[in-house]
Amino acid sequence: MLICKNPKIFDVDLYGIAALLLFAGLGWLFLFKPLDQRMGQARQDQQRILQESDSVQIQVNQLENVIRDQENLTQRARQNAGLLNCSTDIPEVIRSLGSLADHCGLRLDEITPSPTAGDERFYKTPIALQLYGSFPCLYDLLEKIPVKLPFVRIGSLSLDRGQSEQGCCVIHLNLDAFAAR
Secondary structure, three states: OOOOOOOOHHHHHHHHHHHHHHHHHHHHHHHHHHHHHHHHHHHHHHHHHHHHHHHHHHHHHHHHHHHHHHHHHHHHHHHHHHHHHOOOOHHHHHHHHHHHHHHOOOEEEEEEEOOOEEOOOEEEEEEEEEEEEEHHHHHHHHHHHHHHOOOEEEEEEEEEOOOOOOOEEEEEEEEEEEEEO
16 A cells, blocks of 8 residues: 555655554553543542641641630639639628728718529629719729629619719619629
């Protein structure tokens, strides 16, 4: 199947090029195509592993945050437990409130503690105060109560100017004192 009856260099070159193209096609079909498929699969596996690694890193960071939050809560619970346990004595709380009111320039007219109530974790004792003084003095007291008595929560506040002197008023303050069981 020669182009010419006498083979010439041109015909041999055509046969050589055809054979080279045939080998290249077969090589691509049997060698490079499977290799390319394996490379694609390897890229997909690499992407999957990177995504899993990222999700594991996110979970590790979340666990570290949870552990840090738990340590902070444990430390705060220890601090608060110490405060609550040493403040179960209501007369001491009342003395502290009277001292704070006097230090802030308020006159303490009446203190009325109510019966203690609570649940399985803490005691709660409502305390009603009636004070007399000016608003800046009251503001000073309201700033100092959470600092000096962190186990006392301010419930409600009412002011009554009535027939009082200029700048002074009667103050009704309801507090809740908490103590651990």
